[in-house]
Amino acid sequence: MALQSLDIVRRSATTTASPSVRQAQTGTVAKLIDTTKCIGCKACQVACMEWNDLRDEIGTNIGAYQNPHDLTDQSWTLMRFAEYENPDKGNDLEWLIRKDGCMHCADPGCLKACPAPGAIVQYSNGIVDFHQENCIGCGYCIAGCPFDIPRISKRDHKAYKCTLCSDRVAVGLEPACIKSCPTGALVWGTKEDMQHHAAERVEDLKSRGFDNAGLYDPPGVGGTHVMYVLHHADQPQLYNDLPADPHISPAVGLWKGATKPLALTGIVLTALAGFFHYIRIGRNETHESDEQAAARETERARHE
């Protein structure tokens, strides 16, 4: 998305503080996805296409409802369908449908991995947004993301993902997907309100036999601004491999953390070691005596 009237609190590949005087005084925003109310109608997918002017290629039907098969640069949200036979309920079939897309982490791995200044930003309201005009197409965000969300376009080699409709939110509207949901599975508000709402939903689900119902707001990434209500919060992986404990990979932490200052310091110290060797000890020079010694040996060899 282009720059707009939202305050940026964090910016990729930037080592100094972002303007942070204006704070989100009324709290951050969140989308709550109640998987227990979702009927898999895909209205949210269509709304996303319409609002964002996206048209994915027509794919092939492989005999499953999931369509398209994966997130793409043109499909920023996707209903993932899982058929689960619940062993605790006599192998009853449960259809677990999860609306996949960017989770808008409070500690975004994509932003940490991005080498292009300002290509990924985090607004004070919690939305993590890609600014494609600054994107160089390296794909580091894909390696950084704990949820496998960003996709590089084959057309322009820029990275794309759900913006949480930052352009709509900036002018006081709810995201397009929220507006389209017919069952109220998608709810929008402040993060705090969504947590309260989720707590009520969880209580209701527990009273109806879903003892492990719960809110998915993973602390490993500082919490997220897209949260799920799950019937089986103890087994998030049932929902098409939703990670149980997502966090920024230690490899990404190492690559984008300690190695950066250490490596630059190491290179500078190596160069300084050379410089001070030159200053203290100096060059290793060849003198006339060496030339004479070499000449004597050469003469001997010639006359042998």
Place this chain on the structure above:
Amino acid sequence: MSDPTNDPSRRTIQRYTPNERTNHWIVAIVFVLTAISGLALFHPALYWFSVFLGGGTWTRILHPFLGLIMTIAFVVLAAAMWKFNKMEARDWQWLRQGRDVINNREERLPEVGRFNAGQKLVFFVFIACILALLLSGVVIWREYFSLYFSIGLIRAAAVVHGVSAFILICAVVLHIYAGIWVKGSLGAMTRGTVTPGWAWKHHRAWFREKLHATHPRPRSD
């Protein structure tokens, strides 16, 4: 004083052929371009290095191709220099006397062949780093290859790429300083020749090899 080039015992010695020098400088130039573009992507403080390749996106596009060119040119150079870089017993002794080396007390060191033990170590560090950079670089080359690898492997490859690039850059900094430190080395790689005194002082075993190749000893039988 007579012109030393007229004195047959003071004629300069060829250290690197024109082909070897060309090969070396192709590696060196492409290395500099690869290193600055890699550093631009490595640390935000150096992102401005991307101007040298025409901006961030061009840096992302060109860096892997530059890396490939460097690797190919380096393989040719390393193949030509391989036989002169085998570690020998006297090389280990040379390394043990590191203190004499850095203090320019060369007369205390064992005789050196075409390359000293420091040069040989740098040679093997270059080989190891370029191999690691090539393999990890393919894995993180998003446009063509990353789709064939798991995200976990891509993350590990990014770390390997960064660490091996760091070691390579430090080794090159040492390599460049060694060229300044040992006066006359730069001429060997630019004009191809060294003086007999230089060869006698720094690479005596090689000097004698060259000498006996030009003036073979009479056969005793």
